Amino acid sequence: MVKLQAAIDYTNIEEAFALMEKIEPYIDIIEIGTMLGLCEGFSALGKMKQKYPHKKVLCDAKLVDGGYDIASYAYDAGADIVTTIGMTNNETCSGVVRAAHERGKEAMVDMIGVANLAERVQELDAMGFDYILVHTAHDMLNCISAPLEALKVIKANVKNAKAGISGGITVDQMPDIVAGKPDWVVVGSALYTAKDPLLVAKSMKEYMK
Numbered sequence: 689m690v691k692l693q694a695a696i697d698y699t700n701i702e703e704a705f706a707l708m709e710k711i712e713p714y715i716d717i718i719e720i721g722t723m724l725g726l727c728e729g730f731s732a733l734g735k736m737k738q739k740y741p742h743k744k745v746l747c748d749a750k751l752v753d754g755g756y757d758i759a760s761y762a763y764d765a766g767a768d769i770v771t772t773i774g775m776t777n778n779e780t781c782s783g784v785v786r787a788a789h790e791r792g793k794e795a796m797v798d799m800i801g802v803a804n805l806a807e808r809v810q811e812l813d814a815m816g817f818d819y820i821l822v823h824t825a826h827d828m829l830n831c832i833s834a835p836l837e838a839l840k841v842i843k844a845n846v847k848n849a850k851a852g853i854s855g856g857i858t859v860d861q862m863p864d865i866v867a868g869k870p871d872w873v874v875v876g877s878a879l880y881t882a883k884d885p886l887l888v889a890k891s892m893k894e895y896m897k
């Protein structure tokens with residue numbers, strides 16, 4: 689089954705807990721979003737992991753430098769997965785992979801803004817990333833749609849990593865998204881702006897069976 693990652697981009701952990709209480713049965717990966725991490729710090733990772741020890745907790749740090757050192761700190765604070773970006777240098781990317789695998793944890797690379805997709809996917813896959821994510825940037829959501837073509841490029845070029853998709857994904861888009869056969873789907877605002885987040889999470893998961 690395709691996995692569902694809830695991207696929680698609130699500014700405080702209490703709201704994140706309140707959302708998770710509603711949607712928990714349908715969520716596989718709990719993302720401490722970039723906004724939440726910046727507002728609450730890495731202690732949010734440990735707090736979330738303590739509440740949901742059976743779920744994967746992801747730190748969406750989108751690391752651009754300090755890969756090994758910062759990722760190590762995030763893993764030790766409670767993260768199961770830490771993100772970096774494919775646009776940055778190989779030392780940073782491989783540092784995140786090393787920090788993850790030294791601890792028996794996992795590393796994710798976000799392809800936000802990467803131009804030479806096929807070539808870069810091959811490099812990052814060979815580096816040992818567990819997850820490679822195509823992502824329409826939050827600031828570009830009104831300009832471009834879900835990057836299904838990019839997902840195809842990732843799937844055609846990975847040997848080991850799982851391929852995922854993110855960026856303004858809604859329930860209405862799910863038939864097209866699952867047709868692209870991602871390993872996992874990241875959903876943020878469609879969950880946390882919904883009147884009934886449980887219904888949204890449940891409906892999404894239905895498509896993922």
Ligand SMILES: O=C(CO)[C@H](O)[C@H](O)COP(=O)(O)O
Pocket residue numbers: 695696697721722748824825826854855856857874875876877878
């Ligand atoms: O990483 C992010 C923005 O950079 C978001 O967490 C990600 O895009 C998912 O949120 P949404 O579904 O609202 O786009």
